[in-house]
Every structure is written in structure tokens, then in C-alpha cells.
Amino acid sequence: MALLEIRDLHATVGNREILKGIDLTVKAGEVHAIMGPNGSGKSTLAQVLAGRDLYNVTGGQVLYDGKDLLELDPEERAQQGIFLAFQYPVEIPGVSNLYFLKAALNTIRKSRGEAELDAMDFLNLVREKMSLMDMDQALLNRPVNAGFSGGEKKRNEIFQMAVLEPRLAILDETDSGLDIDALKLVAHGVNTLRSPERSMIVVTHYQRLLNYIVPDFVHVLADGRLVKSGGKELALELEESGYAGLGIYDEEEAVGKA
């Protein structure tokens, strides 16, 4: 059975339709890459899956583990194993990273009927995952993402993912703005988590990331629809000929041509 099944998904923000009928099936253990021009709806799809109520789902269905995903609150989705690495991680002054992550992990564990981790076990777990991401432990006592560099924020997302161990991870441009060393670290963190039970949707603009996180499938999202799907070669093709090779233009360019 597919872990995630998206059928003819439509979503709007305000009265503007952003997703115009998405179909996508992700089986356990698969990694799907989604590419596409700016503004095509990649983040909207990611946020809709995570339950952001800013977007209204106006049609279609999403099944997660065979059950209706769209009727769940964001926290319920997270508790059932969905994780979104944000394109723009949110800064939360006044809440320490450590406190935040402990609250998150223990809420998720509790919802699964598992015992909460005590301070010692939690700290050990966190230390292990931090070294995986080569992160400075001082970041733990800092407020969530506040004053983090762009790269630190992205690494922090993957670090959180490593601690929370989701079943479906959605990475929204986690590679953007990373230098090559940071990119390798992020990819290493992601690859460590790859397993036959865990699925991933990786949103990216660059083939570069896909050299390290090799996807099973690549999809192109343009103007709210998946217009092309293929294997990992599709990303290489796009790298060479751009979206124009597929007859797709950036919104701005399209306006320029009109």
C-alpha cells in the first residue's frame, strides 16, 4: 500500500487557485524529488500536506497510510509521522531549541503510547543527532532559529527531523543557500534516515542536491500541476535544458512574453 496518495488535489490562497489538480503516489521507502519554477506551487503543496490552514483545499483527496490526511490537525499529522522541513524556518525568540524539541519529541512519543524521555536520555539522543549534523551544541540553548544563519537554520531542520524520526519527510528547498560542505552534511543527515519504511519528498531547484540524495522519481511542478515525471535522469535533463526545454516558463518570463 502507498504511504501517501494524493488525488486531484486543488488548493487556493485567498481566491487564487495555486494547486490545480495534483496526483502523486509515494510508497514506503521511496524518495521523490519535486522541481519546478519559482511560484509554481511547490511550497504550497508541502504546506498543505503539513496542514497549514492558510491554504484552502478546494478539491481532491490525500490518503496517508490509507486514511484521510486532510481532516487531521497539523500536530496530529506530526504525531503520525509527517515532518516538514520548512523552506523558511520560523524564528521563535524566547523559546529555547532544547525546550522546544523536548516538548515536540515527548508529545509525539506520548501520542504513540511510548514513555516520555527523561532529561538524561533526551540529552544523549540530542547530542548524537547534533554530531550527525556537525552542529554546535551551544545552539541548543539559543532560541529556536533566532539569529541563526541561513545554513544553521536548514541544518537545524534536518537535526529536528533526525530526532523526531518521521515516516514521511517533506524537505522544502533544504539545500537552498547552502555551501557545498553544508549541503553534504544535510545530504548525509538525510541519507542516514533513509530506510525501507521511511519516505521522502524532496523539493529542490538544483540537480546538485540530487547527486547526494539520489531520488527514485523526479517530478516537475508547473503552474499548480505535475507536468512531467521520470527517473533521476529527468533532473539531469532539466539541468541541461532548463524548464524551457519542457515548454515551461517562469511566471515573470511568461508575463514578459505576453
Added chain:
Amino acid sequence: MSAVAEKVGSWLEEFTRQPKAEDRLQELREAAFERFSKTGFPTTHDEEWRFTNVAPIARKPWRVQEPGVRSQESGGLLAQLAKYAPQTNPFVALNTAFLSNVAYLHVRRGEVSEEPIEITHRASGDGAFHARTLIVVGPGAQCTIVETYEGEGQYFQNAVTEIVAGEGAVVDHYKVQRESAEAFHVATMQVQLGRSANFTSHNISLGAALARNDIGAVLAEGTEATLNGLYIVNGTQHVDNHTSIDHAKPHGTSHELYKGILDGKATAVFNGRIIVRQDAQKTDSKQTNKNLVLSDEAVIDTKPELQIFADDVRCTHGATIGQLDAESLFYLQSRGIGKSAARSLLTYAFAQDIADRIKIPSLKDSLERILIEKFHEHAC
């Protein structure tokens, strides 16, 4: 009823009921009662009291009770009593008319008092309490003072605190107002600062049905004053903070940060007056008031009041009124944290920087505990 009786109501009876005090005290009392008799309580027609209606205090016949602090020797400070707090404020006049147990505190020249000095004004039982505190800090002296207001039942606490700090003195003042939920709390604090003195006020307002603070500080040359405030109101609580920072001489610095959290049908007022006198060139002053409004029915009135008569100064001010940030909420929820826990966590976080400014560990801990109790119960 005569005009006077109408204004002072049962206070005249209370005034005549109190036993006579020594000469100087009695003189202060009588002059103050005369002033109060002329004005009576303010009404919302008075600009200073536009948003705070004290009619519930005015119409009740209060029995005057002994203040919660024990009687102390004035130790030569009597001459400075009632010299600073503005006698034009009817509540100050009323307090002065009922002067009895004064908490006197004298930190002598150059003395460094390591441990915080705690003054607890406890209102035990119904009635009116006129807490009075006089703190004199000599030149070069240092001290930390914690004034706590608490009590049980429905009472009226009408407090006046005067602080005089000499040249180069360093004074940290904490006020924790955790009166009973039915109490009325009106408090005036007037601070007279010497040259190059450094004064910090932390004004934490949590309790009372109605709370009003008037905080005034007069700065001399090179004086630094910091005013931090946190008010948290819920239900039908009302809190009003009026602050006034008077830069009288050049090179003064003032930083003011007041933060408020409002829920239910609570109302709050912030009025921040900054005066920069003609003489006070090179003044550097910054005022910020931030409010987090958690319900549709809570109301905040915030107003800066800048009176600047010097030209070479830097004064900035800003006020914000906001709700919890939807993106932050979603971020927390997306990590599995439930909505109400996420709201609590963000509300707590809003107040965190004020808590962080508290330098007394035990007080910081207890404030954090109070915040956690108020906002945080479901977080983990």
C-alpha cells in the same frame, strides 16, 4: 451634603479617627488631607485618568487599616519624607494624610548592600491600606530592593514609594504586584536620581481587579534610568501604567520596555511620558511598549507622550499591539505540539525577555513559575 463631604465621603471620619502623630508627621497629614479634600478622587474627565475609572474605589466607605510593614525608626529620614511624590496626585495626598507605619530604608554613602532588601506590603483583610516607603541611597552606594504587594479579600492598597539616590548610586528596584483578584491597587513611585546614578525599575503587575501605577523618575547629568515593565491581565482586570521620565540635565540615558499580555475582557493602559528639558542636551532615550492581545475583547490603549525642549537629543519610541504569530504557531504544531500548548509556549516566550532582565535568581525563578502556571500547563 456639603461639597467637601461629597468629595471626601467617609475619609473625613477615618481621618479624625486616627490618633495624632508627632508634630512633623501630623503637619504632613493635615496639609495632605486638606489637598485631598479640595480635589477628591479623580474622574475620567481628568486627562491623567481618562482610561481608568476609580469610581469603584471612591464610592466605597473604606476602613483605614495599619499598613503591613511594622513601624520603623525614621533614623533621621523624616525630613525627606513626602518631598518627592507629587502631592497634586489625589492618591498621594490621601496616602500622606494617613501616614503611619513608614518603611524607611537608608543605604549609606559608599555602602554596598549585597543581598536584596525585601519589603512586603501585605494587606490582611478588608479595608484601605496606605503603604508608604522611603528609600534613601547615599552617593556611591549600591542596593537592590524588592517590594512585594499581596493580600487577601477585597481591599484598597494605596501605596507611595519615594526613592532618592545620590551621585553615582546604583539602585535596582523590583516591584511585584500580586494582589488578590478583588483588590484595588494604586501606587505611585517617585525617584529622584543624582548625577551619574544608575537606576533600574522592574515593574511586574499580575494581580488586582484594578491596578494603577504612576512611576516618575527625575534624572540629573549623566544619569541612566531603565524602566522595565510586565503586565498580565485576564478576565475583567484593568491595569494602567503611567510612567514619566524627566531628563532635567544633559547626557542622561533612559531605556524603557513595557510588555503586556491581555486576555479575556481585560483592559490595559500604557502612557509613557518623556520630558527632555531645554538644558538636557545629548539625552538618549528609548521607549518601547509591546502588547500581546490573546482575545478579541481585550483592549489596550497605548500612548507615548514626548515633551522635548532640547534640540541635540536622540529619542525613539514605538508601540506594538499584536496577536500570536500564525506562522510560529504552525511551526510548533508541525512538530507535534498541540495548539493550546503552542499558544501557551509563545505567550510565555513573549514575556521571556522581561524575565531575563531580572537579576535575582530566586525572583526570576518564581516569576517563571508564575508564567508557566498561567500559560504553560499543557506544553509538555
